[in-house]
Amino acid sequence: MLNVKRIGYGAMQLAGPGVYGPPADPENARTVLRKAVELGVDHVDTSDFYGPHVVNELIREALHPYPEHLTIVTKVGYRRTPDKAWLPAHSAEELRAAVHDNLRNLGVERLDVVNLRVPGRDSGSLEEPFTALAELREQGLIRDLGLSNAGPEQLARALSIAPVVCVQNQYNVADRQDEDTLAETVEKGISYVPFFPLGGFTPVRSRVLDEVAETHGATSRQVALAWLLHRAPNVLLIPGTSSVRHLEENLASGDLHLSAADLTLLDTTG
Ligand SMILES: NC(=O)c1ccc[n+]([C@@H]2O[C@H](COP(=O)([O-])OP(=O)(O)OC[C@H]3O[C@@H](n4cnc5c(N)ncnc54)[C@H](OP(=O)(O)O)[C@@H]3O)[C@@H](O)[C@H]2O)c1
Structure with a gap:
């Protein structure tokens, strides 16, 4: 489990x-980054392939030296090309380089959490890349490891190699295809970060989001986030925004x- 508050901040869309x-x-x-920390955010999600490098550099410029309580979660396993494509980068050499890029661009000697981003739950073996990251963790360059875009079987395989503190997969009130992974993380006591x-x-x-929002004097986006928080106790949020008001x-x-009635309504009609 990640030892952070339930609502953090996702920095991906701070890039161009x-x-x-x-x-x-x-x-x-x-x-926005400074305001997030000022408002008590203790969990920022990023990657060096956002930009690339741009988002980590913005985080360093805005927040370094980091408050002791701040956990920065980064991810590796992809690289960007000048045509803005995202390509897998899973060789041990690429992962080592990515970890060192993150260390340098965030300005730290050890990364708090590194997620291995795999292409998908049917994407084959993660033994080699996850073992490579586990070795970098053994060397003291990474505190904790996680997975992104992985299904239950990949989670089980990763756990046979090293501890996994979090899984970051696509999931929200309108897209619940990842229920099985969420259930696995609940059972195993691992943070689930949609x-x-x-x-x-x-x-x-x-x-329905609008209706429930109206009864609470809230916005539909707040209801969508609250639904996730109610969904399971191990869910941690990293909504992204470039606006202080939205933050x-x-x-x-x-x-x-x-209420139970709100949840039933949201469950039956999404
Ligand atoms: N592991 C992966 O493969 C992966 C993939 C995608 C994302 N992520 C991580 O997940 C984080 C969250 O994802 P995301 O930022 O792409 O999507 P998101 O949090 O689902 O939505 C962000 C979008 O919603 C808008 N928004 C945010 N708060 C709002 C509010 N209160 N009212 C109205 N609009 C609002 C933002 O626009 P404004 O800027 O105008 O607020 C932005 O366009 C990312 O930052 C990234 O760290 C990981």
Whole structure:
């Protein structure tokens, strides 16, 4: 389990369009990061392939030296090409280079958490890449390991190699295909960190979300986040935003208590 508060911050969309290059307003990005920590966020999700390098550099510029309580979770296993594509990068050499890139760009001597991002639950073996990361952990370069985009079988295989503290997969009120992995993490006491908690590039929207939001005087996005928090106790949120107003709104979703009737409504009609 990751020892952090239930609502953190996802930094991916602080990069430029297509998660590539610098943002239009880097100072705004740094302001949002500083505000997140000021408001008590103790969990920031990033990767050196966001930008590439750009998002980690923004985090370092905004927050270094890091507060002791801050956990920065990064991920490796992909690389970017100038046409903005995402390509797997799973060789031991590529993973070692990625870990060193993260260390340098975040300005730390040890990474808090590194997720191995695999292409998908049917993507074959993760033995080699996860073993390579486990070795880097043994060398003291990484505190904890996690997985991203992995299914239950991959989780079981990874656990036979090294401890896994978190799994980061796509999951939200409108996309529940990953229920089986969530159930496995509940059973095994591993943090489950849904990516695209608000739908990512396709924001979650529905009449039911609006209705429930209205009864609570909340926004539909807050209901979508609160639904995740109610879904299981090991769920940790990393909603992304480039707006201080949305950041505040997302953090406040932790105070939203959905009733059994709300949850039934959201479960039956999404
Ligand atoms: N492991 C993986 O493969 C993977 C893949 C994707 C993402 N991630 C991680 O997951 C994190 C979250 O994903 P994400 O940022 O792509 O998607 P998200 O959190 O589902 O949604 C972010 C989008 O929602 C908007 N938004 C945020 N708060 C809002 C609010 N209160 N009201 C209205 N709109 C709001 C943001 O726009 P504004 O900027 O206008 O607020 C942004 O366009 C990322 O930052 C990244 O760290 C991981």
